[in-house]
Amino acid sequence: MNKPIIIIGNGGHASVLTEILLLQQRDILGYTAPSQEANSYRVKYLGTDKIIETYSPEEVELVLGLGTVHISTVRHTIFVKMKKLGFTFVTCIHPKSIVSLTAILAEGTQVMAGAIIQPHAQIGENTIINTGVIIEHDCLIGAHVHIAPGTTLSGGVIIGNESHIGTGSSIIQGVEIGKKTLIGAGSVVISNIGTSKKAYGVPAKEV
Known part of the structure; x- marks a missing residue:
């Protein structure tokens, strides 16, 4: 009820x-x-x-x-x-989003309009999947994360707790981003980024 x-x-x-x-x-x-x-x-x-x-x-x-x-x-x-x-x-899910039946969304997850969450992805509690975000298969997103509008995560990406992935970023398959890490808007991430880091650019580099 x-x-x-x-x-x-x-x-x-x-x-x-x-x-x-x-x-x-x-x-x-x-x-x-x-x-x-x-x-x-x-x-x-x-x-x-x-x-x-x-x-x-x-x-x-x-x-x-x-x-x-x-x-x-x-x-x-x-x-x-x-x-x-x-x-x-x-857990708020916009009716114009697409969420796979096998995706797991923890308590307080927020999925905005146009977002796509593919099979076997897991989203941690209190995480924002913002407008037009694509979360591909088998991604693991931690708790208290914000995936900003227009971001694309390819298959098997791992995002640590409390990280912020800036608007329009792209992360290639299998990349791992640590906890409390900021990825700048429009970045293309092609290699792992550690914990408590800032990275941006094409390709993204730690600052």
Whole structure:
């Protein structure tokens, strides 16, 4: 049974998720933010994130509406905090995306319009698969990762936890990218990149 949803955040990423939830005819209770802001979907402002703790985990579910443009611990921190309080995060999948029946999506995964996730791919919790992303067969994507719009991952690619893969990047088959690593927009990655690195270019090189 679907529970009412609280959206954490009210920016651009939250608006994309709001539209997915409305397309799925989910009941949105409201959003949280540091202060009340305009909301084009007329979603109710509930208060700061602290207000979530006044609800029971049995009566609401959460959607994390904060995006990232670089390596950030904010999404990870909020996700872990709310999980410790017993809350569940909704896995949001746009109806215009394609997700293989054999793909595995962990809790809180967000799949945007036009994304394709092929057979036996595995996506970690709280990870964003953004608009038009292609995740080919047998890829392993860690937790709290952001694969930015228009990125292509060929078969068997591995992405470590908390990494950010910039818009329009391409990663060839079998490449492994470590944890907390930033791949710059438009990069072509043809060899492994280590942990806590920054890399960009064609081909991508560590900086």
